Amino acid sequence: MYEEKSTQTDRDLAEALRRLPQHEPPRGAWRETRRRAEREGLVRRPRRRRVRRDLEWLAAGAVAATVVFALLDLPLSGTSPAEEPVPVDETGFAATPAENDASLGSLMARSRLLEEALRAAPETPRVMRASTASTIATLEDRIAMIDQQLSFPERPLSEAEARALWRERVQLMNSLVQLRYAQARRVVL
Amino acid sequence: MSGFAGISVDEAVIRRARRGDAGAHESLYRALAPAVYTLALRLVKAPAAAEDMLQETFIEVMRSLPRYRGDASLATWVRRIAVSKCLMHLRSAWNRRAGEFGDGDSHEPVDGGAPVADSVGLRMDLEAALASLPAESRVVVWLHDVEGYTHREIGMAMQKTESYSKSQLSRAHRRLRGLLDGGAGEPGDAMSRATGALPGG
Numbered sequence: 001m002y003e004e005k006s007t008q009t010d011r012d013l014a015e016a017l018r019r020l021p022q023h024e025p026p027r028g029a030w031r032e033t034r035r036r037a038e039r040e041g042l043v044r045r046p047r048r049r050r051v052r053r054d055l056e057w058l059a060a061g062a063v064a065a066t067v068v069f070a071l072l073d074l075p076l077s078g079t080s081p082a083e084e085p086v087p088v089d090e091t092g093f094a095a096t097p098a099e100n101d102a103s104l105g106s107l108m109a110r111s112r113l114l115e116e117a118l119r120a121a122p123e124t125p126r127v128m129r130a131s132t133a134s135t136i137a138t139l140e141d142r143i144a145m146i147d148q149q150l151s152f153p154e155r156p157l158s159e160a161e162a163r164a165l166w167r168e169r170v171q172l173m174n175s176l177v178q179l180r181y182a183q184a185r186r187v188v189l
Numbered sequence: 190m191s192g193f194a195g196i197s198v199d200e201a202v203i204r205r206a207r208r209g210d211a212g213a214h215e216s217l218y219r220a221l222a223p224a225v226y227t228l229a230l231r232l233v234k235a236p237a238a239a240e241d242m243l244q245e246t247f248i249e250v251m252r253s254l255p256r257y258r259g260d261a262s263l264a265t266w267v268r269r270i271a272v273s274k275c276l277m278h279l280r281s282a283w284n285r286r287a288g289e290f291g292d293g294d295s296h297e298p299v300d301g302g303a304p305v306a307d308s309v310g311l312r313m314d315l316e317a318a319l320a321s322l323p324a325e326s327r328v329v330v331w332l333h334d335v336e337g338y339t340h341r342e343i344g345m346a347m348q349k350t351e352s353y354s355k356s357q358l359s360r361a362h363r364r365l366r367g368l369l370d371g372g373a374g375e376p377g378d379a380m381s382r383a384t385g386a387l388p389g390g
Binding site for chain 2: 009010017020022023024025029032033034038043
């Protein structure tokens with residue numbers, strides 16, 4: 001009799017245990033799991049989504065760059081700097097008529113906009129052609145040299161000298177931005 | 190009812206997950222995580238440890254899914270992984286040192302648990318009563334009563350004998366009854382509430 005009662009009670013107990021509520025995992029638990037899985041190479045992002053996101057991002061960057069170029073009235077067409085090294089020589093780049101006439105203030109503003117466009121550009125791919133890498137390095141070296149001259153001149157610069165340096169900086173930055181976007185387009189497409 | 194019962198996952202999702210598709214793994218997680226987390230919480234008790242078990246389980250699922258042959262349902266397969274992870278955790282050196290697991294009956298009260306309830310001075314609800322059981326009893330009672338494991342399966346999972354599982358279950362039930370009936374009120378009141386007042390009970 002006791003055994004029967006006990007068994008029935010145990011069945012009731014088991015039934016009550018089965019009815020206990022389910023618990024939801026903490027928020028963020030999946031994110032942590034996925035991060036670890038990615039670190040351990042257990043999952044891959046869906047390629048379609050990755051490419052789509054890259055394209056969306058590139059499109060946004062391209063729009064931003066176009067706006068910058070429109071503001072600057074700089075040429076977007078012509079020989080791709082990625083295909084042909086930018087002709088850098090001792091005298092610097094030939095200035096466009098617009099830049100030749102630009103005031104020091106507007107050149108500085110253009111340079112700032114190009115900096116922003118460069119910051120928004122896709123990251124430099126790990127693998128690139130030697131000629132492209134060399135061109136980028138040359139451009140960046142020249143920009144650094146100009147920044148040095150503008151920031152720490154050996155003697156006070158005349159306005160004409162400062163304008164020439166800022167004009168060259170704008171042109172170098174322009175080439176660099178175009179090169180970076182051309183490169184990203186080739187990686188994605 | 191076990192949280193794993195009735196979970197079905199689309200074959201196409203499993204195929205994509207086998208190839209390492211993160212989106213498919215997220216779908217598996219969304220379907221199975223509440224059941225895995227609840228199981229882990231019942232077995233290891235501490236929420237932080239249960240969260241660790243949840244992650245360990247799904248990482249193992251990702252590693253082992255290419256070897257999943259489909260003999261059992263995916264939910265059953267995932268549950269097996271989760272149970273194994275929880276038992277490994279409970280068997281870990283830390284838990285053994287803390288006396289939480291693997292030291293047999295040392296925490297079992299002679300008369301089935303009433304002293305614990307008396308010392309707490311409260312009538313415990315079923316969830317709290319379950320959590321108060323020693324780890325081995327908790328594991329046995331949950332795997333048997335909720336997940337539907339046989340004593341043989343429990344014995345194998347815990348690296349013990351079938352009779353060990355039976356005796357643990359018997360003691361766990363006795364202790365639960367003692368905990369639920371302990372404290373103030375007429376004997377059996379809390380037990381009746383725990384087993385009868387639940388939805389559908």
